[in-house]
Amino acid sequence: MKMLSSGELEAALRDIGARRYHRLHPFHGMLHGGKCTKGQVQAWALNRYYYQAMIPIKDASLIARCEDSAVRREWRSRLVDHDGEHDGDGGIARWLKLTDGLGLDRDYVTSTRGLLPGTRFAVEAYVRFVREKTLLEAIASSLTELFSPVIIGERMAGMLANYDFISRETMSYFDKRPPQAQRDSDFALDYVKQHAKTPEQQQQVLAALEFKCSVLWSMLDALAYAYVSPGHITPGAFVPAE
Amino acid sequence: MKMLSSGELEAALRDIGARRYHRLHPFHGMLHGGKCTKGQVQAWALNRYYYQAMIPIKDASLIARCEDSAVRREWRSRLVDHDGEHDGDGGIARWLKLTDGLGLDRDYVTSTRGLLPGTRFAVEAYVRFVREKTLLEAIASSLTELFSPVIIGERMAGMLANYDFISRETMSYFDKRPPQAQRDSDFALDYVKQHAKTPEQQQQVLAALEFKCSVLWSMLDALAYAYVSPGHITPGAFVPAE
Numbered sequence: 231m232k233m234l235s236s237g238e239l240e241a242a243l244r245d246i247g248a249r250r251y252h253r254l255h256p257f258h259g260m261l262h263g264g265k266c267t268k269g270q271v272q273a274w275a276l277n278r279y280y281y282q283a284m285i286p287i288k289d290a291s292l293i294a295r296c297e298d299s300a301v302r303r304e305w306r307s308r309l310v311d312h313d314g315e316h317d318g319d320g321g322i323a324r325w326l327k328l329t330d331g332l333g334l335d336r337d338y339v340t341s342t343r344g345l346l347p348g349t350r351f352a353v354e355a356y357v358r359f360v361r362e363k364t365l366l367e368a369i370a371s372s373l374t375e376l377f378s379p380v381i382i383g384e385r386m387a388g389m390l391a392n393y394d395f396i397s398r399e400t401m402s403y404f405d406k407r408p409p410q411a412q413r414d415s416d417f418a419l420d421y422v423k424q425h426a427k428t429p430e431q432q433q434q435v436l437a438a439l440e441f442k443c444s445v446l447w448s449m450l451d452a453l454a455y456a457y458v459s460p461g462h463i464t465p466g467a468f469v470p471a472e
Numbered sequence: 473m474k475m476l477s478s479g480e481l482e483a484a485l486r487d488i489g490a491r492r493y494h495r496l497h498p499f500h501g502m503l504h505g506g507k508c509t510k511g512q513v514q515a516w517a518l519n520r521y522y523y524q525a526m527i528p529i530k531d532a533s534l535i536a537r538c539e540d541s542a543v544r545r546e547w548r549s550r551l552v553d554h555d556g557e558h559d560g561d562g563g564i565a566r567w568l569k570l571t572d573g574l575g576l577d578r579d580y581v582t583s584t585r586g587l588l589p590g591t592r593f594a595v596e597a598y599v600r601f602v603r604e605k606t607l608l609e610a611i612a613s614s615l616t617e618l619f620s621p622v623i624i625g626e627r628m629a630g631m632l633a634n635y636d637f638i639s640r641e642t643m644s645y646f647d648k649r650p651p652q653a654q655r656d657s658d659f660a661l662d663y664v665k666q667h668a669k670t671p672e673q674q675q676q677v678l679a680a681l682e683f684k685c686s687v688l689w690s691m692l693d694a695l696a697y698a699y700v701s702p703g704h705i706t707p708g709a710f711v712p713a714e
Contacts, residue, residue, distance in 0.1 A: 250707045347686035348693055351593035358600070440708065444589035447706055451590055452690065454704070455697035462696070464689055465492045466682065 231429040239423060239432055243439055247377040250443035253384070255450040257458065262384050264392025269470025271393065272332045273457045275325075276468050277349040277449065280342050282325045282403075284353050286312045291361045292368050304417055311410050324403035331400030344468030348452025356445045363438065366431060370422050370438035374446060375415035379408040473671040481665060481674055485681055489619040492685035495626070497692040499700065504626050506634025511712025513635065514574045515699045517567075518710050519591040519691065521581050524567045524645075526595050528554045533603045534610050546659055553652050566645035573642030586710030590694025598687045605680065608673060612664050612680035616688060617657040621650040 234242065252258060260266050261274060289308040296302050314320025329339045338344060360368040382404045389396045398405075426432045456463045463469055476484065494500060502508050503516060531550040538544050556562025571581045580586060602610040624646045631638045640647075668674045698705045705711055 254707075256704055346693075347594070347597075347690040348590055351597040351687075351690060352589070354600075355589075355593040355596060358596075444706065444708070445593075448589040448593060448694065451588075451697045451704065451706060452693055455693045462498055462693065464686065464693060465496075466686070 231433060233429050234432050236423045239426065239435070240419065242436055243373060243376065243419070243422075246436060246439050246443060247374070250440060250447065251374060251377045251381075252443065252446040252450055253377065253381040255447055255454075257450040257454040258381070258385075260458070262388030262392075264388065266393075267470070268332070268393070268395055270457050271389075271395070272329075272334055272470055273468055274453055275329045275332055276334060276339055276344055277346055277453055279325055279329060279339050280345055280349055281353050281356075281449065282312070282322055283340070283342075284357055285321070288357045288360050291357065292365070295361070295368075296365055301421070307410075308414060311406075321403060321406070324406065327402060328400050331397065332395065343466075346452045346456055346464050346467050348455075348464075349449050352445045352448045352452070356442065359438075359441060364434065366422065366425050367434050367438040369418050369425075370435040371442040372418050373415060373422070373439050374442050375411040376419065378411045378415075382408055382411075473675060475671050476674050478665045481668065481677070482661065484678055485615060485618065485661070485664075488678060488681050488685060489616070492682060492689065493616060493619045493623075494685065494688040494692055495619065495623045497689055497696075499692040499696040500623070500627075502700070504630030504634075506630065508635075509712070510574070510635070510637055512699050513631075513637070514571075514576055514712055515710055516695055517571045517574055518576060518581055518586055519588055519695055521567055521571060522584050522587055522591055523595050523598075523691065524554070524564050525582075525584075526599055527563070530599045530602050533599065534607070537603070537610075538607055543663070549652075550656060553648075563645060563648070566648065569644055570642050573639065574637065585708075588694045588698055588706055588709050590697075590706075591691050594687045594690045594694070598684065601680075601683060606676065608664065608667050609676050609680040611660050611667075612677040613684040614660050615657060615664070615681045616684050617653040618661065620653045620657075624650055624653075 257274075261271065266274070286309050289305060289312070293302045293305050293309075296305065310320070312321040314323055317323070326336060326339065330336060342350070356371070359371055363371075386401060386404050389401065390398065422435045426435045452464075456467060457470070499516075503513065508516070528551050531547060531554070535544045535547050535551075538547065552562070554563040556565055559565075568578060568581065572578060584592070598613070601613055605613075628643060628646050631643065632640065664677045668677045694706075698709060699712070
């Protein structure tokens with residue numbers, strides 16, 4: 231193991247994204263290409279809700295273990311992004327506009343009763359990772375945001391063009407995200423470049439990003455197995471009406 | 473919510489098994505019916521290895537939080553079952569005979585490098601559950617063993633009859649399990665009947681069994697999505713040679 235230059239570390243991170251980020255998952259091809267039924271889009275939004283809802287808990291867990299006021303202050307903006315300044319504001323509220331627009335009952339969505347177990351276990355694994363690994367690894371696991379502006383662009387264009395049950399209004403979550411993700415991933419990338427001071431730490435950073443890619447990927451595996459033809463819905467999970 | 477009689481509680485537990493135990497998962501139909509390729513059986517054994525390997529860690533976690541010497545003593549037999557009395561003895565060693573017999577490299581199997589993330593997250597969720605929920609719920613989550621003798625009987629008969637790469641010797645893990653599972657589930661069932669003293673606690677017991685069923689089920693979801701035609705193997709996971 232040799233020490234990578236800052237540029238080499240960034241290139242290795244971007245290479246992981248090019249191979250393992252869930253943009254490459256077959257379900258996203260279907261979702262963005264207009265090949266999903268409304269029921270499949272509902273199942274995606276319902277399951278993804280749990281991820282969105284747990285993000286501030288993940289971020290607060292990270293802040294809670296961070297001894298540097300400047301990093302805590304920077305990371306705090308993520309809480310604002312997702313929880314907003316008042317009721318109805320913020321990323322979680324905007325995600326619920328999407329599930330509302332898809333005709334899902336809000337109490338059912340927020341109860342997470344209809345979640346696939348695969349979604350729950352993957353999201354919980356992410357929260358645990360951020361709580362229990364080193365702060366460096368916790369920060370590195372957020373680096374999937376390096377790749378999210380591209381997938382969000384594809385999603386906005388593809389879903390607005392292909393589904394009559396999707397509108398600019400219901401997709402407002404995604405309008406807000408790219409500049410936030412850019413700001414956040416710039417910070418996190420600088421942080422890992424500066425704080426991974428040994429080859430072992432650099433490898434931990436790379437492994438943390440691989441781990442996070444596997445969280446996002448396995449959420450789509452569970453979704454596709456349950457809801458894409460022939461569809462094997464886990465007992466107890468959401469059953470689309472159509 | 474009303475208090476169930478002991479018999480009603482047992483009936484409700486058995487009803488969960490009849491609806492949610494992974495015996496009903498389509499992958500088991502394939503596996504036991506001789507419809508799997510050798511590569512698919514390898515992928516099943518490789519992923520299931522992680523579950524087997526974590527069982528004593530789960531059981532020790534349960535013993536570690538139990539204040540009753542009699543319960544600890546009873547539960548200790550599970551450690552003996554899985555870890556054995558010496559090298560090469562016990563359930564984990566017998567599981568490795570199966571992966572050996574399937575031609576998998578033992579170091580690769582035990583490294584868990586080839587695991588599907590869905591397997592890892594589900595098994596970790598089970599260990600966490602046992603560590604963090606009440607002792608009553610932790611014990612109740614073991615009750616899938618009520619249903620395992622039947623599935624093991626089907627597995628032994630089906631796999632020996634249908635695959636020329638499977639022998640009685642490589643299946644020795646399953647020979648030992650039914651009487652152990654019977655003893656263990658008798659104890660756990662008596663325990664939950666005696667210790668669930670309120671309707672709320674009875675509901676917790678039922679929910680714990682549902683949770684455990686969802687762990688086992690989602691492991692097969694991940695396996696089937698990755699390895700059953702067309703097969704979408706998560707990046708980094710085991711790729712069969714055939």
